[in-house]
Amino acid sequence: MAQSTLAILGAIAALTPSITAAKIIDNNASPPNISTLFNGSIFYTWRPRSHILPPSGQIGDPCMHYTDPVTGLFHVGYLHQGAAGATTDDLVTFKDVGKDPTFIRAEGINDPIAVFDGSVIPYGINGTPTLLYTSVSFLPIQWTIPYIKGSETQSLAVAHDGGANFTKLKEGPVIPGPPFPVTNVTGLRDPYVFQNPTLDAAANSTNGTWYAAISGGIHGEGPSQFLFRQYDADFRDWEYLGQWWHEQANSSWGDGSWAGRWGFNFEVGNVFALNTEGYSAEGEIFTTLGAEWSEVPIIPQVSQFREMLWSAGNITTSSNGSVHFVPSMAGKLDWGQWAYAAAGKLLPANSSASKASGVDHDRFISYLWLTNDNFGTDAFPVVAQGWNSVLTTTRELAQGIISDVVDNDLVNETASWRVGSRNSAAGTVELVTLKQTIGQEVRAAFISNAxxxxxxxxxxxxxxxxxxxxxxxxxxxxxxxxxxxxxxxxxxxxxxxxxxxxxxxxxxxxxxxxxxxxxxxxxxxxxxxxxxxxxxxxxxxxxxxxxxxxxxxxxxxxxxxxxxxxxxxxxxxxxxxxxxxxxxxxxxxxxxxxxxxxxxxxxxxxxxxxxxxxxxxxxxxxxxxxxxxxxxxxxxxxxx
Amino acid sequence: MAQSTLAILGAIAALTPSITAAKIIDNNASPPNISTLFNGSIFYTWRPRSHILPPSGQIGDPCMHYTDPVTGLFHVGYLHQGAAGATTDDLVTFKDVGKDPTFIRAEGINDPIAVFDGSVIPYGINGTPTLLYTSVSFLPIQWTIPYIKGSETQSLAVAHDGGANFTKLKEGPVIPGPPFPVTNVTGLRDPYVFQNPTLDAAANSTNGTWYAAISGGIHGEGPSQFLFRQYDADFRDWEYLGQWWHEQANSSWGDGSWAGRWGFNFEVGNVFALNTEGYSAEGEIFTTLGAEWSEVPIIPQVSQFREMLWSAGNITTSSNGSVHFVPSMAGKLDWGQWAYAAAGKLLPANSSASKASGVDHDRFISYLWLTNDNFGTDAFPVVAQGWNSVLTTTRELAQGIISDVVDNDLVNETASWRVGSRNSAAGTVELVTLKQTIGQEVRAAFISNAxxxxxxxxxxxxxxxxxxxxxxxxxxxxxxxxxxxxxxxxxxxxxxxxxxxxxxxxxxxxxxxxxxxxxxxxxxxxxxxxxxxxxxxxxxxxxxxxxxxxxxxxxxxxxxxxxxxxxxxxxxxxxxxxxxxxxxxxxxxxxxxxxxxxxxxxxxxxxxxxxxxxxxxxxxxxxxxxxxxxxxxxxxxxxx
The missing domain is CATH 2.60.120.560 (Exo-inulinase; domain 1)
Incomplete structure (x- = not known):
């Protein structure tokens, strides 16, 4: 097919991405330079069928998921012209929250520049799903350059219309910045709200307190999770509990074989607790996190590498009362170089999806962003494609057990597992790690619907x-x-x-x-x-x-x-x-x-x-x- | 003169306030209802000649004064479409900083709603006059209603064009709010920057440290001055030193005879040091402040009374290292019910005005806002007048001494003076108070130019x-x-x-x-x-x-x-x-x-x-x- 014809048909396709667009591309002949094709020409060529992505255009980090306590629907959120979302009652099929799936946009008083990742308290202000998100007022922001004070703040918005819109509170950021003297941060974003009884006990909190782990780091010191604690019923104020997790700049877990580098700045940190079935409040503390780093010389505004990691560990309380997360194992949540920015959420047993499939326990499910263009730095033909990036398939996380492992050198390493128990008589150990599987409803549907x-x-x-x-x-x-x-x-x-x-x-x-x-x-x-x-x-x-x-x-x-x-x-x-x-x-x-x-x-x-x-x-x-x-x-x- | 004629001429006057407007009003005949006159009809009727006010329109609080270290000119600032200013080399005559005297306007990222009072570090960022001001993002704000978090933050702007414009820093507020857990404030505004060696010693600060006293209070507790300390050379971060001055809600100094009530919320607090000549870094600590209060029942959004007070006192250091201002006397800076919101500033001996008049010592000069319409609540015909309110005449403050006072009951009172020394033999005391006089150049000019x-x-x-x-x-x-x-x-x-x-x-x-x-x-x-x-x-x-x-x-x-x-x-x-x-x-x-x-x-x-x-x-x-x-x-x- 001649290039000129392609161009004309491509232009039409851009207006209404349709089967037409796919048909004009001849996938039985050698490919053209796709970058030269008109908008949306290859809309269907590589478009997935079972994955989460917006109707068209760019998808960014997954975030802001929640189960609506009223409907039981699970809402999957993702960055898209602000943040957009879809609901599911089976984890397999999804419905955009509105004809325009965007439920929050930038250009408010707190976020004139951008809306970054956030997370949702399902039963929040007045019992309504309440979003704590990073409201952005200034750019650029990156760990490789000096931090613009106030560029990232954390603000609230409350669900309306069943989550089709989130209304920003008419007040300033509830977390306006890092507390003095933690001023020279590498980042302070992606607040992740969670409850945890182990942390309640360690931090001497009221049972059921909400926490927010905010990802970032400190210039010259290294990456951190900054921990805040809910102070009032309306989540207006948050008490800073310190850097509950800090790693030395550009250090690694062990020799780095199993979990890359902690890097210079943390992003998208999630904190949750798992048992072998899935989510369990009393379970082992896990976190997923992104780590940013570069080889030297570090080039301003270039984050050469991003690692999508997980870690599990213990909560300790210092003599001064401060709480700390101490890793006992760490690994890669995904080894794909373009898989990043995981965001997970408790999926309660009483969610529509779990009730429909008969899963009678709480789960923790997570999605990653799979970027099409190397985080915006590569020349992937996104214009011709008409969409950019996807979320990975619904993934369930649980505490993973590897039984009857021979107790030899292979198990004794600072790695992505830990020795849970040792049977000296048998000469075996039980290893504990992070279990990751395709969401069971998804797997079942792929099989039954084949x-x-x-x-x-x-x-x-x-x-x-x-x-x-x-x-x-x-x-x-x-x-x-x-x-x-x-x-x-x-x-x-x-x-x-x-x-x-x-x-x-x-x-x-x-x-x-x-x-x-x-x-x-x-x-x-x-x-x-x-x-x-x-x-x-x-x-x-x-x-x-x-x-x-x-x-x-x-x-x-x-x-x-x-x-x-x-x-x-x-x-x-x-x-x-x-x-x-x-x-x-x-x-x-x-x-x-x-x-x-x-x-x-x-x-x-x-x-x-x-x-x-x-x-x-x-x-x-x-x-x-x-x-x-x-x-x-x-x-x-x-x-x- | 017929009303209809007045109306037509009034309309013209509104476009170009001129002598014409004044002439059409017959001030030899009984007055009309001025409220019915057209815009600017009485522009000149009551307009002062020697006072500070903008070319037309509303003036609000004086603030943001400074002596430009380069020119030696003293800049008088005041709220006007943001904040505007004028320069003077003699304290008598003034020149607008620009054809439009407004040098900072609202609607930036930090101040989308309003610019409130601020103060200037004359030798600030890069040696340039640097303004710390209250950037307003949400309204309403008043001590009678719950505080909207983040409504008042403190931001920086730097002088350009000789002070004709102040450029806001492309960063968030340097003081984004009251530090946790001081969250339920009645106000947090009008940052007043100052240096003070006595405070340096008490707070264990580097000599020459800048402080910012921010006025406000806490719901249910009372009014306060919140004290912050400069943390870095660029004034990006400020360390909170606590409520260095707090009074019980609606309490008074003594029985209130001499200094009204402390009220529920402080505003426009200034902190400075005086000797008997004027400003002296080593002198007695003085503060001027506004206090807001109402009789019960307090009506939401109605501040029934405002007091323009001064106080002098001592700086103490608590065992935990926190510093406090402890009043030893207090009084009214002005007894006029509509005189409020004083803002003063060190006028150095090397300022143009002082050099011209031969005043060889530092002075502290202050201006008050004299509202035309009872703080916007009265029906004063501001439209017909075409301007609204003025600043009071340049006023010099110093430590006042009253000598040879008979030591009788008249001196022994919790009042606007203190006993400085007692001469038992003579049966006299020397009283110390606040001295207030018309700026000496102004007084001299009024006399010599009569x-x-x-x-x-x-x-x-x-x-x-x-x-x-x-x-x-x-x-x-x-x-x-x-x-x-x-x-x-x-x-x-x-x-x-x-x-x-x-x-x-x-x-x-x-x-x-x-x-x-x-x-x-x-x-x-x-x-x-x-x-x-x-x-x-x-x-x-x-x-x-x-x-x-x-x-x-x-x-x-x-x-x-x-x-x-x-x-x-x-x-x-x-x-x-x-x-x-x-x-x-x-x-x-x-x-x-x-x-x-x-x-x-x-x-x-x-x-x-x-x-x-x-x-x-x-x-x-x-x-x-x-x-x-x-x-x-x-x-x-x-x-x-």
Missing amino acids: TRTFTQSGRNISTTAPGYGNTSATALDFQQSPMSRFFLMTASISFPPSARNSSDLKAGFQILSSEYESTTVYYQFANESLIVDRSNSSAAATTTPGLPSNNEGGRLRLFDIAGSDSGNSSAIETLNLTIVVDNSVVEIFANDRFVLSTWIWSWYDQSTEISFYHEGSQAVAFGNVTVYEGLVDAWPERMY | TRTFTQSGRNISTTAPGYGNTSATALDFQQSPMSRFFLMTASISFPPSARNSSDLKAGFQILSSEYESTTVYYQFANESLIVDRSNSSAAATTTPGLPSNNEGGRLRLFDIAGSDSGNSSAIETLNLTIVVDNSVVEIFANDRFVLSTWIWSWYDQSTEISFYHEGSQAVAFGNVTVYEGLVDAWPERMY
């Missing part, structure tokens, strides 16, 4: 030559492959004990493959990593700037698990993969404790094939491979 | 019948009277010792008199009061609402002064009056320690006569009566 489900026979693959996995050897192809780029895939890979010391073993799958494109997802023992090789993922990457083809990867340790025969034999923990492919959005879950979310911008329609992937001198066993094709339309009421 | 000066012979008047003083007995008339309502008058009145116990003695002057109108200024021993009887002051008061004819009055004690013969004889202190009549503005200074400023809205051109006034059974001696007619045009460069 338009096509097929199982690939298991398979053992022994020694292969280096590079073998990258050949298009038909012998490795699946018997069936998806016909689209919308599917959920599960699979397991078992490794022999000898794999542990292999320097060359890689095992996994090639997905989204055709003769033109292919993406390899594999585990590599040499560096205990799960890799997504995107070097050949997109034909469009060669024609269009801003479609990176670098590898994504994350660290996952497969432990030795004691056998049932009293620990005399052990086996390497099986790698259990769940892969969600929702068009360009690819999320890889492993062993309920590893997630990597990324983009695969497949160009050709036929790039849907799957095959086994194996390289190296050690044999592996693939099993339990099932593909559920179709996913679910998350937005049944949207026009597009 | 177009007509005449002296009235002294006179003894003995017993007169009750009511005698109010007759138009020609025997009491001055030999000459002013031909205009622009003059300075000095006079003294001596009373015999027996006057002390007189129940009926009143002695003073009738001024601004004609067959239609007359105002009596007299001292009355029975209540130690200096009274301004306005009951017959204005013929217009009977035709026009908003021209009150109530008496004004204030308390002045005339002490017994020991004679030169070792205290064996004593005499009542002579009453020394200085009266400034600048058209409708009348200011009465007595004995360098009493001031009463008020309005006299004479209607008839011929109401300029002066006569002695005496009533009662005791004789008095009038002397030293001189009238200097003409005053000075304070605004030689203004078109009108």
Whole structure:
């Protein structure tokens, strides 16, 4: 199709993104430079079906979620022309809170410049959902430059119209800044409200007190969570309890292998408590947080790296009465370089979704922002696409337990797990970590609503030559492959004990493959990593700037698990993969404790094939491979 | 003149206030209801010549004065469409800082609603005059209603263009509110910046530290001055040092005779140090302040009374290191009910004005706001007048000494003086108080520039019948009277010792008199009061609402002064009056320690006569009566 025709049709598409727009792009021919296409020309090309994103345009951080105590509906919020939201009664399908989903906009007295992240007290002022958010008055704001005093303040707004609008209180910020003398901050934003009885006891608070953890840091000192405590019933005043969590500038958890760097500034910190089922007020204290850092020299207004971390720990009380969060483990909430800004919320057992699905316990669910353009710094063709970024699939967090782990060197590390208990007789330990799984209703819906489900026979693959996995050897192809780029895939890979010391073993799958494109997802023992090789993922990457083809990867340790025969034999923990492919959005879950979310911008329609992937001198066993094709339309009421 | 003609000419006058407007009003005929006249019709009728007021429109609180360290010019500031200002090199004549004298306006990020009072650090950020002012984001604000959090914050702006404009810093308020848990304030405004070595020592501060005293109070507790301390060279952060002065709600100094009530909320507090010459860093600590209160029941949004007070005292340091101001005396800075909101400033010896006049010491000069319409609550015809309110004449404050006072019951009282030293042998004390005088350059100019000066012979008047003083007995008339309502008058009145116990003695002057109108200024021993009887002051008061004819009055004690013969004889202190009549503005200074400023809205051109006034059974001696007619045009460069 000629460029000129494309341009004209593209212009139409921009006005009304429609199937027309998708049709004019020929995904059976080599790609053009997409950046040159008109607004919205490729609106549907990579648009996911089951994910949360606004009708069009940019999505930023998820935030401001809550369950409306009146309706039981769960509200998912996200930054979009201020902040916008959608409701769900099943965690699977969503409904915009209004024709315009934006429920709060900037340009008020407290926020003339911008609305940043916030969080909601569901039963707040007058029993109404009440938002505490960062109201922005001055820019620029970044940890790499001096802080403009008063640039970030924390203000209140109250839900109206069932959450379709939040009305700002006619008063100044309830937290107007960091308390003196904490004046030279690197940031002070993203207030996260929570209740916690353990903290109540430690801080000598009334039971049920609300707290706000505000993320930031101090120039020259390092990142912090600033803790505030509710002072009055109307949340007008908040008592500063100090930096309840502070890390040295640019330090790391252990050697950094498992949780990157604490960096120079914290963002989007959440604080919550989990047991093995999900949320539990009395559970272990967890936090999710973003960490910003750069290599030296630090360039003003450039935050080179962002880490999306989690940590769990204990609350201690100092002799002077101040409370502190002391981490006992920390890890990556998502290893995807473009997955960031997680925001989670208690989903109560009495929410509509939980009641409908029969989940009788409280849960904690979380969403991440998956940026399309590297936090706005890359040249991704967002104009041609007409939308920008998504939230990751609804994720449940819980306390994760790994049982019967052989008590060897593999477990003794400053890492993303801790030893919960030790069975000296058996020579085993029970490890505790963060459990992350796809929301159970979502997983169930992807399975039950699949338009096509097929199982690939298991398979053992022994020694292969280096590079073998990258050949298009038909012998490795699946018997069936998806016909689209919308599917959920599960699979397991078992490794022999000898794999542990292999320097060359890689095992996994090639997905989204055709003769033109292919993406390899594999585990590599040499560096205990799960890799997504995107070097050949997109034909469009060669024609269009801003479609990176670098590898994504994350660290996952497969432990030795004691056998049932009293620990005399052990086996390497099986790698259990769940892969969600929702068009360009690819999320890889492993062993309920590893997630990597990324983009695969497949160009050709036929790039849907799957095959086994194996390289190296050690044999592996693939099993339990099932593909559920179709996913679910998350937005049944949207026009597009 | 017919009303319709007036209306048309009035409309013209409103566009260009000019002599024309004044001429169409016939001040030889009975007054109309002025409220019905067109805009600006009476622009000149009551406009003063020597006072500070904007070219037209409303003036509010004086504030933001400073001496520019570069030019040496003294800048007088006042609220006007934000805040406006004028410069002076002689304290007598003034020049607007720009064609539009407003140098800061509301509607910035920090002050979207209003700019309230502030004060200037002359050598501030980068050595430039730097304003700390109250930036207002929400209304209403009053001590009678709950405080809207964040309604008043304190922000910075820096002088440009020689003070013709102040540029707001692109950052949030430097003092964003009262520090937790001081949250339920009655007010938090009018930051007054000052330096003080005594406070430096008491608060363990670096020498030369700047402080900001912010006026307000706490609901249910009472009025306070909140003290903050400079934290950095750029004045970005201020350390809260506590309520360095707090009084119980609605309490008074002593029985209230000398200093009214502390009320419920402080406003416009100034802090400075004086010796007997004027300003002295090492001198006695003085403060001027406004106090707001009401009788019960307190009506929301109605501040029934405002007191313009001064106090002097000591700085103490508590065991916990906090500093406090402890009053040792307090009084009224002005007894006029409509004189309020004083703002003063150090005038250094090296200022242009001081150098020109040869005053070789630092001074502290102050201005009050004299409201035309009872703080906006009365129906005064401000539209017809085209301007509203003035500042009082430049006033110098110093430590006042009253020597050789007989040590009797008259001196031992919780009052507006304190006993400085006691001479037991002589039976005398030296009293210390606040000295208030007309700025010496102003007084000198009024005298030297007078177009007509005449002296009235002294006179003894003995017993007169009750009511005698109010007759138009020609025997009491001055030999000459002013031909205009622009003059300075000095006079003294001596009373015999027996006057002390007189129940009926009143002695003073009738001024601004004609067959239609007359105002009596007299001292009355029975209540130690200096009274301004306005009951017959204005013929217009009977035709026009908003021209009150109530008496004004204030308390002045005339002490017994020991004679030169070792205290064996004593005499009542002579009453020394200085009266400034600048058209409708009348200011009465007595004995360098009493001031009463008020309005006299004479209607008839011929109401300029002066006569002695005496009533009662005791004789008095009038002397030293001189009238200097003409005053000075304070605004030689203004078109009108």
